Amino acid sequence: MAYEFYEILEISREASADEIKKAYRKKAMEYHPDRHGGDKEKEKLFKEVNEAYSTLSDAQKKAHYDRFGSADMGGGFGGGQGGFHTNMDFSDIFESFFGGGFQGGGTRRRTNGVEGEDIEIRVKLDFAEAMTGLKKTISYSRKVVCTECTGTGAKKGTEPKECSQCHGAGQVRRRTQTIFGIMEQTGICDMCHGTGKIIADKCTKCHGERRETLRTEKEIDIPAGIDDGMTIKVRGEGNDGIESKTGDLYITFNIPDSIDGLTREDTNLYYTIEIDPVEAVLGVKKTVKLPVLGERTLEIKAGMQHGEILKFKGDGVKHISKDQKGDLYITVNIKVPTHLGKKERELYHEIAREKKIEVADEGFLSKIF
Ligand SMILES: [Zn+2]
Ligand SMILES: [Zn+2]
Incomplete structure (x- = not known):
């Protein structure tokens, strides 16, 4: 439990x-x-x-x-x-005795119809497409009613005949010895497989299958904010049924969660930039170009610390069903330069003297390198 x-x-x-x-x-x-x-x-x-x-x-x-x-x-x-x-009920016991092929009571009758199956497909979208949503034409295979026999399965000009075993009922009654005594059960006719009809000459196009498989193109409206693993149901675009319901189409999307350093988590977006120590010390307005989103202006305040995160509210991905958007978070890292120009080096030394910091001796360094 x-x-x-x-x-x-x-x-x-x-x-x-x-x-x-x-x-x-x-x-x-x-x-x-x-x-x-x-x-x-x-x-x-x-x-x-x-x-x-x-x-x-x-x-x-x-x-x-x-x-x-x-x-x-x-x-x-x-x-x-x-x-x-x-708890297991009585019908479960019957199922295990009769293998599920029999229906208790015999009140339901299998019709000549075929229920249209659902179809599942997977579609890849790129990062930006998922953010904005789009109309996309997808191509997939589905079963449609055969145009030659219009779904009877019989050769053109012929008709399916009534099954001689069940006389068109699609089911037969059978007596079975069980531990409860003799049971009379109604089961599906094995000669016509419950259709009540026998096809003597099969349709030359669908070979008696009654449906044919066709490549289909369908334009799908994909909403903004769709995420990896989400599934859209398109009603009635599965396999055709015959005298029965048509199946549905289920499209599951594969979407990468990042592009060029921009990462998506549900509706939030994350990005990291690097700034110069001077920018962090003195502060700066900095315009950066982000993948997909384009330019954003960052307000680097004087004294910003390494790893601080700037939040851009509502600048993330739209929620798929709600009228709200996630946020954009930009982590600011300070990158210490490894190569300095002559003048720059002099100025850093000046700061060091001002702060009375005993830095590594240049003469000493030049002996090593
Ligand atoms: Zn056919
Ligand atoms: Zn039959």
């Missing part, structure tokens, strides 16, 4: 917040009810994943959970909380 939230998300107990988020996205995608049309098992897993994430993504709840191995913050398990440990 204890600590199974980590098992549900398949992560270690040492996983970072980022790793937890990534694991959650992956699992939620996998079990999302939209993709499994009423599959109760997947729905249950989806609930578990959400429950695990709602605890592990909340610092306070996670700390409690890590200590006690339970999401219960006091007051006992309420509605939904921890309620996913349902």
Whole structure:
């Protein structure tokens, strides 16, 4: 029981917040009810994943959970909380006896239809595209209803015939000896595979598959702020169904998290510049050119220390769904020059004398080098 939230998300107990988020996205995608049309098992897993994430993504709840191995913050398990440990019910027992091919009761009938499957693809974006969003034409393969047979699977001019075993019902009744006695079960007809129809002459184009695979181009509106690993669902752009629903298209994006020293973390951006000690001592207004963002003017105050961070509020990446932007943070490092001109060296020596600092003797140095 204890600590199974980590098992549900398949992560270690040492996983970072980022790793937890990534694991959650992956699992939620996998079990999302939209993709499994009423599959109760997947729905249950989806609930578990959400429950695990709602605890592990909340610092306070996670700390409690890590200590006690339970999401219960006091007051006992309420509605939904921890309620996913349902016992195996009678239908599970039937499943294990009949291999899942039989449906209890026989009230549902398999139709001649084919449900359109979802399609998952991955698309690469570059750093700047993800920041600004864009319209992008993507190319992928999808199954569409065969134009030759219009989805019957039968050769042009012929029709599929009624199945002689189930007489078009798509299912047959079978009696089976079980430990509970003789059970009568309704199962899918193995002759027509539940379609109720037999195709004598197959369509020459789709070879009886009823659908054909075509390369498709689709323009997708990608919102600003999309991040690596995020998925966009495009309804109805998966595989065609026949007398049934069409699948959806799921696009997962691959996006680099940095470009030429500019690094992105969620909606914040990070960059590092180097300044001369003189700039740090006396202060300066400095214009720097950043990748993607362009020029920014930095206010280096006299006496700035090495490693200080300047914040540019709202200069980060737009949040994908909220009307707000992250920030830009520029770390200022002081770079000590390693080569000085003659005049510069003299001036540094002058400062040293003024501050009564005994610097390394130039004559002594020249003997070494
Ligand atoms: Zn065809
Ligand atoms: Zn049949």
